[in-house]
Amino acid sequence: MRTAASKNANHAATRGALLHAAADVFAEVGFRSATVRDICRRAGANVAAVSYHFGDKAGLYSEVLAEQSRLAQSRYPVPTGDDEPAAQLGGFIRSFLQRVLSPELHARHGRIMAREMVEPTAALDRLVAEAIRPQSEMLRAIVSELLGSAADPAAVRLCGMSVVGQILFYCHCRPVIDRLFPGAELDATGLDRLTTHITAFSLAGIRGLAATGTPSRSGQPPRTTRGAPRPAVSGTVRKPKRS
Amino acid sequence: MRTAASKNANHAATRGALLHAAADVFAEVGFRSATVRDICRRAGANVAAVSYHFGDKAGLYSEVLAEQSRLAQSRYPVPTGDDEPAAQLGGFIRSFLQRVLSPELHARHGRIMAREMVEPTAALDRLVAEAIRPQSEMLRAIVSELLGSAADPAAVRLCGMSVVGQILFYCHCRPVIDRLFPGAELDATGLDRLTTHITAFSLAGIRGLAATGTPSRSGQPPRTTRGAPRPAVSGTVRKPKRS
DNA sequence: AATTGTTTCAAACAGTCGTTTGACTTATCA
DNA sequence: TGATAAGTCAAACGACTGTTTGAAACAATT
Numbered sequence: 001m002r003t004a005a006s007k008n009a010n011h012a013a014t015r016g017a018l019l020h021a022a023a024d025v026f027a028e029v030g031f032r033s034a035t036v037r038d039i040c041r042r043a044g045a046n047v048a049a050v051s052y053h054f055g056d057k058a059g060l061y062s063e064v065l066a067e068q069s070r071l072a073q074s075r076y077p078v079p080t081g082d083d084e085p086a087a088q089l090g091g092f093i094r095s096f097l098q099r100v101l102s103p104e105l106h107a108r109h110g111r112i113m114a115r116e117m118v119e120p121t122a123a124l125d126r127l128v129a130e131a132i133r134p135q136s137e138m139l140r141a142i143v144s145e146l147l148g149s150a151a152d153p154a155a156v157r158l159c160g161m162s163v164v165g166q167i168l169f170y171c172h173c174r175p176v177i178d179r180l181f182p183g184a185e186l187d188a189t190g191l192d193r194l195t196t197h198i199t200a201f202s203l204a205g206i207r208g209l210a211a212t213g214t215p216s217r218s219g220q221p222p223r224t225t226r227g228a229p230r231p232a233v234s235g236t237v238r239k240p241k242r243s
Numbered sequence: 244m245r246t247a248a249s250k251n252a253n254h255a256a257t258r259g260a261l262l263h264a265a266a267d268v269f270a271e272v273g274f275r276s277a278t279v280r281d282i283c284r285r286a287g288a289n290v291a292a293v294s295y296h297f298g299d300k301a302g303l304y305s306e307v308l309a310e311q312s313r314l315a316q317s318r319y320p321v322p323t324g325d326d327e328p329a330a331q332l333g334g335f336i337r338s339f340l341q342r343v344l345s346p347e348l349h350a351r352h353g354r355i356m357a358r359e360m361v362e363p364t365a366a367l368d369r370l371v372a373e374a375i376r377p378q379s380e381m382l383r384a385i386v387s388e389l390l391g392s393a394a395d396p397a398a399v400r401l402c403g404m405s406v407v408g409q410i411l412f413y414c415h416c417r418p419v420i421d422r423l424f425p426g427a428e429l430d431a432t433g434l435d436r437l438t439t440h441i442t443a444f445s446l447a448g449i450r451g452l453a454a455t456g457t458p459s460r461s462g463q464p465p466r467t468t469r470g471a472p473r474p475a476v477s478g479t480v481r482k483p484k485r486s
Numbered sequence: 487a488a489t490t491g492t493t494t495c496a497a498a499c500a501g502t503c504g505t506t507t508g509a510c511t512t513a514t515c516a
Numbered sequence: 517t518g519a520t521a522a523g524t525c526a527a528a529c530g531a532c533t534g535t536t537t538g539a540a541a542c543a544a545t546t
Contacts, residue, residue, distance in 0.1 A: 120418040169408025175363040197401045204451020205444035
């Protein structure tokens with residue numbers, strides 16, 4: 001009557017095919033531009049299947065988002081251990097980069113996440129609560145240890161965002177990067193180089209801030225440029241002096 | 244006949260109103276989701292006005308993109324001068340942040356750029372050539388000086404992307420930031436704090452890399468985490484909901 | 487006043503979209 | 517075997533999309 005084997009097998013089969021195809025389509029063109037007809041065509045299902053299995057297009061998207069997030073987390077979890085904070089930061093950066101940039105995950109998870117962050121849907125709140133906030137808390141703990149116990153919470157937050165910003169840049173701005181520096185692929189060795197660089201850069205940055213004490217008086221404050229609307233075209237720009 | 248005053252005045256008026264309204268709409272919902280009917284309604288023009296003045300929706304978008312880019316560049320140009328490289332980096336970061344995050348420019352320029360980078364249109368190539376690549380070259384020159392004359396070009400590139408990544412994070416991921424840390428506004432003083440932090444963090448990061456010599460052996464390589472597929476924890480299947 | 491070219495406009499066109507419908511097939515159990 | 521329910525399907529619905537059309541309004545010249 002209710003839950004026989006083959007029934008559920010058929011049910012789960014088309015449902016899975018829909019989730020599979022939908023992940024591809026949503027990653028390729030985004031939620032708004034994706035059509036249920038295209039998704040169903042790729043899944044080999046009827047147009048009404050989305051409505052039947054997920055209620056509507058938004059319900060399907062929400063499920064895709066949650067599933068991709070779980071999949072990425074289980075594929076490249078943040079390594080836990082009692083390493084020193086520097087190694088923990090490296091592990092965090094590496095796993096994060098792999099989740100959003102590894103060829104196997106970028107095509108779906110990375111691109112869907114990038115779209116969701118720029119153009120959030122109703123599913124973002126759930127994503128933040130279930131996936132993003134735990135990650136944020138992990139990073140906060142690591143950076144807090146690196147900065148020292150007396151670190152300003154605001155400074156910890158800023159450093160965390162500096163780390164994540166470096167990582168996500170390669171995911172969010174890939175179309176621009178490909179045009180600026182063609183030929184720089186992001187395969188396994190490229191990811192390794194990226195991991196090493198971001199880890200070293202971030203460690204030096206955090207330690208530099210920790211050394212200068214309170215973050216309000218660190219580095220050298222840049223010259224102000226505000227309120228200089230200038231009559232449209234600025235004349236000569238740049239003057240790169242060679243060394 | 245040809246170019247009478249009121250004729251061109253009317254022409255330029257509706258054309259300007261369209262560009263103005265289109266910038267708002269494109270920033271709010273993106274190119275695909277924007278409708279020419281909405282744009283024309285806000286501009287007080289007829290639906291056919293877009294086709295008449297710009298050929299089609301894509302032509303209007305291309306003009307909006309180019310105009311917003313010029314406007315932002317003239318409003319907050321990168322300060323030029325013979326300052327020391329550290330101050331030049333600070334000025335670059337400050338002007339960049341103001342262009343994409345200042346309340347006056349974020350609502351349009353910042354959001355449109357963020358969308359264009361995640362979901363590029365045919366107009367991206369022109370944007371990269373006219374606006375982004377010059378900026379990239381400026382940053383390259385600054386970082387190159389900071390790293391020293393013998394710096395590896397790849398290291399210079401990576402450091403530049405670390406800087407830009409930190410900046411754009413606050414523009415691209417604002418929906419997530421607002422949910423993670425509510426109440427952290429990005430007004431003028433918030434932008435100042437951001438400028439100071441990113442400048443100090445980046446200077447420390449760059450100088451840290453410069454100190455360790457070649458970038459291939461810097462920082463401490465994080466522990467590998469790859470190859471832990473785990474048996475996919477999707478257990479129970481959900482039942483279909485019917486109305 | 488008649489003519490010219492430019493700009494606006496309501497209306498319509500041709501598609502595509504998400505979703506619903508009702509019939510049809512399949513599998514389960516009394 | 518017949519009753520019951522689940523799942524699938526082609527077809528259609530209503531709404532919305534970008535774009536076009538031909539007429540009208542407009543200002544300047546002839």
